[in-house]
Amino acid sequence: MSKNIETPGNPHSKRKSPASAGATALWHVLLKEGRGQAALDAARLLASGETVVNEEFAELERSRPLLILLRLQRWDELLREPVAYGRRGVAAALYFYARGIAFAHLGELALAREAMKRLEPIASTIAGSHAKDETLDKTMRSLALVTREQLRAEVALAEGKTETAIRHQKSASAFAQYLEEAQAPVMADNSILALANLQMRARQWPEAEQTYRNYLFFNPACGWALQGLIHVVKAQGREEEIKKLTVDLKRSWPGADTSLLN
Known part of the structure; x- marks a missing residue:
């Protein structure tokens, strides 16, 4: 299992797949049904094709397998997952977010802190550059702030700072409200369940x-x-x-x- 914090590098090849369009909502339905492997397979199909024009949403879709592995807590597989291609920072933010949480769960606190350190400026840049009251801006701003606050919560819990962890997770839940009210699924998790999970582990x-x-x-x-x-x-x-x-x-x-x- 690799434990290095990697830097986003060369783009993956872009392949168009007509079948991938149908996978957009399918992974979400399968995950709700507890069919984790099938959801992951659908997400990989989606990530392999170009189904959206907007670059930020394309990075999100390419990062979907990472988010599903995070939801399933399949840590070793998650840490082997490469960073998705993207130039807008979304793929990089999700990469460090997911890896940081994995490291926190595995007790690799130094690596979790390093991932958080890498995520923070990326999340701030995304949030700052999407300040408009439009769907794209609100989605990306919310996503950036959720990843930042949730990773802060996980690191705080790993440090034994339970109340700080709960505070950050509640903040993540507030920022996630817009994402969870959207018709199309954005994250592969629910912030209220993430709060309950954190309370349970505390x-x-x-x-x-x-x-x-x-x-x-x-x-x-x-x-x-x-x-x-x-x-x-x-x-x-x-x-x-x-x-x-x-x-x-x-x-x-x-x-x-x-x-x-x-």
């Missing part, structure tokens, strides 16, 4: 449980939320409740990857 069991339950109130069939809630309830020793939640999870995710159901 062993704030009641807070994490409440965040998951609040989300499930509006999204009762969300497998990702049910999966997290099961871990939180298990940590609190409520075995009988786990049985019911496990049934709910399997009902919500009938075709999910086995690794996500365990």
Whole structure:
């Protein structure tokens, strides 16, 4: 597993694929169903073709496999993923963001801090250069600020600064609101679930449980939320409740990857 912070380098070859257009929403649907590998395959198909004209969104789509690996927490694969081609900074920002979170989860704090150091000026440049009240600007500005705040949260948690971590994650959730209200999916994660996950890893069991339950109130069939809630309830020793939640999870995710159901 490579542990070096790499610098975006030579462009990947651009190949047009008519089939890739249909993968734009497909990866999102598959990920919601817990079909992680199928979502990753769809994202790779999308990244292999030129389906969007705008350069910033093209960089986002080329970086999609990285974001899905991040959502699936497949750290070794993520760290082997090359930076996507792009000249607008979006691909570089997502690259350092994803790698920084992976390093934080793996306990490689120095490398996580280095990734954060590389991300910060890129995110600031993207946010500063997209100040208009237009769809492109609002999307890229939100994306840049979410990546910055979420990586800050992960590094703070790895440093044992729980309250700082929670503050940054809540800030990320506020910046992510525009992205999550968009009709087309942008990130491969949900900021509220990211907050619950962070609370769970900080062993704030009641807070994490409440965040998951609040989300499930509006999204009762969300497998990702049910999966997290099961871990939180298990940590609190409520075995009988786990049985019911496990049934709910399997009902919500009938075709999910086995690794996500365990």
